[in-house]
Amino acid sequence: MSHNVKIFRYNPENGKTGKLVDYSVKINPGMSVLDLLHRVHDEQDGSLAYRYSCRGAICGTCAIRINGTARLACKTQVNDLLEEEKSITLEPLSNMGIIKDLVVDKRPFWESIKKTMPWLVRENELADERLNYETKLDKVHLDQLNRSADCIKCACCFADCPKVEETPEFIGPAVSVQVYRQMFDPRDTKLDERLTFSTAEGGVFDCDKHAACVKVCPKDCRPLRAITFIQNKSKQVVQ
Template sequence: MRLTFRLLRFNPETGDRASWQDVRLDIHRGMTVLEALIRIKNEVDGTLSLRYSCRSAICGSCAMDINGSEKLACRTSVRQEFERHGQVAVGPLRNMPVIKDLVVDMSPFWNKIRSVAPWLSSKSAVASGPSGQMIIFPSQAQFHNVDACIMCGACVAACTTHEVSRGFLGPAALAKAERFLADPREPLHVKRFRIEQLQDTDGIWDCTRCNFCVQVCPKDVKPMEAIIRLRRASLQQGATETGGARHIVGFRQLIERDGRLNEALMPLKVVGFDINRLVQVGPLGLRMLVRGKVPSPFGHAIPGIEQVRAIFRTVGQRQRVSQPTRPSPRAASAT
């Protein structure tokens, strides 16, 4: 069977913009996109640049944009792509600097990974193994498959927040940060510091929860769920100053009080007492009022409001019971 492959070519030495090139190639049953690209380079056009290594979906080097979705070329079937899309179009990962053809510069990606300090800060004082090592049982920590990440960069390339804000840490770095936050060997004060560092702009609250990182991840890491766990830990620590945190807290308060969302009060919950922001959302409030989106202050409470409040009380009691008690400074110094 002979197919036409569409390749997005870019050569920085010529100064030309990236353009599509059609290449005809005979394929065999079971051929992967990476096999086809290697054959094109060896038999058709030796100037084609691509990156690959293990060919076994382990190293993550061959992550590319294949028919508009981030995939590993070594595990992507040519036949399935053609049957699904009617073509096989291959380009470099999106939203990353292109070095040449299908090769992108991964330096920004690695810089973001390093910025979250993906390592244990110090050795634990608790050692319980025969050689002095610390033994971690499954009941002590759950890493939620985050360790399966192969650093291919597909999640960052698919991230809609990263597309408009290149400073965003990205799904891979935030998932790695959550993995060390969940590690029982990490001291508590370091975990609090990690959470504080992630409150800034381009941190955990900038994720729009588009879920694309989960869809394209070849190892089922589910980075977005790791970001959600980071947000929960942040709220439990009391870090509620950012707009994203205030949105969650305000949403919860309104539902607990009224049993429904009050769209007129929700912006005020997020903005707080910032005069400049209040002036900015003023026109929005007027438009909501005109369109009937502002609930009447004299409206009746929804049926079953007490049941809703009972749910919040029950959850709050369980959270207080599950949270570890902190020793007082006097008790800590005495020990």
């Protein structure tokens, strides 16, 4: 059975502003939004631009705005959308510039991630010798690290964050998760630098706690918890 699907089209080379274009697409059972995009691309318009790589909700590249919410195209089932809203509208992620059609410029997002030093830093031996060698982390640490390490940098949280929209300098939820991931690691020796970076102007204290990030994260990384953790940690250090 065919359904009408609206897809945002924009080509910077033709000098026109972007607009939603209607496509009639045959929907099969078990079809993902990414499959739908492939069908439009293969059968109706080969110039449609969109990103994907793994097709398995691991690489984060296929994130787009689906019926008004940032989601992974490869993880979102078309039939679920039709049950929810009876219509499908596909647009590029918000809070980033559009390069073409559904492809956005993620460079500001990656620049922010880079500033967090997203790697473990061990500058000296730690007072607790047990953490200096083949370190065994306790279960609490491991659970927290695993959850934050699940972030696939899809930028869904960044795109749907009202604070990022209002204040582009705000570091955003995914960056906070990355900082939290390093700060929660007892082997890391850069706590002060990470706290300074993440609590400066435009940092975690600017969060208005809309919690849109919690709703849209496809990996349940709970960015708001990371933000609260960093806020509390910084207060403890100051006291």
